[in-house]
Structures are given as C-alpha cells and as structure tokens.
Amino acid sequence: MGLLSSTPLEFADRWTEDDGVAVFAFTPTRPFRHIAGQHGLFAVKGGGAKPFSLASAPEDDQVVLATRLESGSRFKKALAALRPGDRVTMRGPIMKFTLDGAGDDVVFLAQGVGITPFRSLLRHISAAGLGVRSTLLHVGDGHAFKTETEQLASDARYHRDREGFAVDLKQVATNAPAATYYVSGVPQFIAEMSAALKDLGIGRKQIRKDNFRGY
Template sequence: MSFFRDFLKMFKKREIVLVESGKESEEVYTFRFKKDSDVNWIAGQHGLFSITHKKIKNALKPFTVSSAPTENYIQLTMRIGHNPSEFKRAMLELKPGMKVNMTGPVGTFHPGDTGRPLVMIAGGIGITPFRSILKQIEAEARSGGNPIHLLYLDSKQSYLFQEELEELAGHLPLHVTYLDTRDDLHREIDTLTAKYKNDGQYLIAGPKSMVSDIAAFVQNKQISKRNIKKDSFFGY
C-alpha cells in the first residue's frame, strides 16, 4: 500500500510558501513553509524540492521534512556551509511569501511498529528525520513505554534541537546520548545491541559513508538486516 501511495505522490508537485527561516547553528538553517490541509506525510520521510524564483543547475534535491505531520508547518533543516551550492544559495535568498516546489514526501525511513525498543543513530545533520519521528511519537502518545535511545554523533559537538530533545526526553521513555567520536558511538552500540538484540529496531541516518559504516557495524553484532533501516544523505 505504502509503495502505491508513494508512487502516486511522486507525480504530485506543489508550491509551498515560506513563512520564516532562521539559523540553528554556524552552518545549519531551518526553513518553515505553510502546510496546506491536504499535505500529509509519515514522520521520517523526505520530499524532493526545487527552486522556483530563479533558474539553477541541479535544481532538484531531497530533504527530510524535519517537522512532524502533527505540527502546523513543513520544516526543512539544512546544512549550508561557507561555500554552498547554487541550490543552497538560492535557499538563503528566500523571503517570507516566496515559494519552492515540493514533490512527495515519500520514503520508508520510519519505525512503523513502535511496539519494540527503538535505537536511533544520527550522524550530524542526520538528526532531521529523528526530530520528526520523536515529535510524532510524542503527539500520538504511542511509545507504549518501549525504550527509545537516540545516539547523536557530531564530531564538532554542534548538536541541533538540543532543547527540544531534552523536552521530549521529559515526556517519552527517551534517552539521548551526545557523542563526538566513532569509538564512543561503537561502545554505545555494543551496549544496546547486547541488550536488545533482534528485539530492537535500529534506525540510522546521516551522510552516506557514515550510514554504511555504522549499518555494517550493527549488522556485525548479529543484528538482522530486516531490523536495520537506513537513511543515507548522499551529497555530503
């Protein structure tokens, strides 16, 4: 069913209107767009976005919707460095009232069954789908007491949404661990895979090479592929 729903959504392009934007940290910006009542998605999915106010090369890029469907806006959180692509320069030009095109959102990066322990592993900007997923779990009050662990790796210790994550941890059986080295991340994964084994669901998001390495590490702990979901942000 979800395949057909996604398939149909791939053909539906719509304009979305910027409401506000702001800086989250030195190299990360958030853009909030108006959410029309007929727009819906599953927390964790990504859309395909294109610039409309000028012509640029490589005009179509995927970004996770970092807001939950229960929030009243479509939010994108983007890493924009000091020498950004044409696409990201165009994003920085957006003023409230201006539009971009969105196709989707689509994708299978969501926990689905939350009746099990959830281990979420974010690398840097890979925190975006987890913000959405956690906000949605909170809104639906549906964790059912099952533990949720968020292992959040950022070598620059520039952790996004920290205040919101602390607040979520106050409402959910959520434990957030902030990490800045792969060795520390591996140690945490050792502990959690030993504890939950194949009863847990393991979700990994971030830059493509980090996701491949960490997925292989988790699999090496005798965790079956079907209990691991990956969201690879290629382009970094």
C-alpha cells in the first residue's frame, strides 16, 4: 500500500438513494485519474480508513462513494459527520475490476450496495461511447441508482428475491455464453454467483469479482 498515491478530496455533497444507501460526493483538490471499476482506500479523520469502490466514472468531476451507515462503526460515524469543505484522503485508485481485456458484451451481477462499481462502469461506457453491450442484474431489498442504471444499461433487471434473480441469471447466461461476467457484493454473494455461473457453463476466465470484504 506504501506505493499508492494519495489524493486529498474535499467533501462537497451527500444524498440518499433507495435502500438507505448514502452517497458522498467529493471534489479532488488536484488532477486525479482512475479507471472505471477501481476502488480506493478512503481515510476519514477520526474514523480510520476503509476501501470503497468509486461509484463515479473517470469522466465525472467528482469522486463518489456510496455505502450504508447503519452499522454505526467509527468509520461510518466519521463519514456521516462530514461537512462541506472537510478533507478526506483517498489512497489508490487500485486497479482490478475494470473493462480491461473484456469483450463488447458484459454482464454485471450486483447485490445490495455492490451496485457501486457498476454505476461507474455504466457511466463510463456511456460517456466514452464504448459500444459495449451491458446487462445488469441487481438483487437487494431496494435498488440504489436504479433510475440511472436502467437508463444506462442495455438491459437491466431488478429483483428483491433470489429466486427471480436466479431465473434471470440462467436466461442471461444461456443467451450470452461468451460474455464477461462481473460479480460485486458481499463475500457470500460472490461465492454463490461463482458456483452458479460455473454450473451455467461460464468459464472461470470469464468471471471477475469485486469482493466487498468487511461486510
């Protein structure tokens, strides 16, 4: 981690999405580059540091993270207490969950707040005019960023229950056996999706994972 660059960010704005997901927008205090789908290590004064996917695209002026606050952890309390103009530090971004090497057909499988890197990737595909076909399947008690993601994705489906999600996943995997599959959410979801995709005949090399360890 010592080699990661560090960017000071100024807290600018905050709003709430569906499912109680709190969104925090920051203005970088100096030019900042990242690739859609990456995450950074955010340090908040009095709260320590935790990793978060960047929910913003490289084309956006602000850096956005989205999370749930109800754990009441020291980190989340410090995040919730931010006032406009307060500084946080982001180390990274860290390269991993990007479109690099993927074809022009991608499938995004998200659980809960695991939607965050897909907001970044969908905004980037659109802003850069990449001509990538994107299918989003989101399962959760609610659907943060739904209005936006359903407009941006070529095909977007939202489920509250896992049964409906599994039916759609089977249909998508049957229709897109050669696509690149991205899975984002808590470790249990990642494990379940890895097994399900394998059963559906999707090769290991076609699957990319963003494991929200810490949940």
